[in-house]
Amino acid sequence: MSKRKTESQIVAILKEFETGMPVKDLCRKYSIGNSTFYKWRAKYGGMEVSEVHRLKELEEENRRLKQMYADLSLKSMLQEEIIKKAVVPVTMRKTKQRLPTRNPQPLIVPSNFGNTWSIDFMSDSLHNKVRFRTLNVIDVFNQ
Secondary structure (H helix, E strand, O other): OOOOOOHHHHHHHHHHHHOOOOHHHHHHHHOOOHHHHHHHHHHHOOOOHHHHHHHHHHHHHHHHHHHHHHHHHHHHHHHHHHHHHHHOOOOOOOOOOOOOOOOOOOOOOOOOOOOOEEEEEEEEEOOOOOEEEEEEEEEHHHO
């Protein structure tokens, strides 16, 4: 006989045990170990072949359902992770703006009064914290 027994063979072996055949003789006759026989007896004891087939079908269906649940659970976790990543606001780091290259020109020295004037605003505060601004106008020639 082959090493792997079918459900009907297992049920037949268990029926022989129920008729009174000793476990040692059954194990020797069918080339199985004592532990294998007792596992079969615990699992299939008192069952008919049709019930064993139904049990196998239910075990297979249970395996498929567990696999389906695992797949759906994984898919759900991946979708949640994608949603969490989509919700996180994207921070745009400002790129440093480059200043245009400068071409310094030599300063023109004024030749007489009133040719060149400079203006500037200044701000300050008094001792009592009152703030004020001034407009300063300067003749550059007379510095």
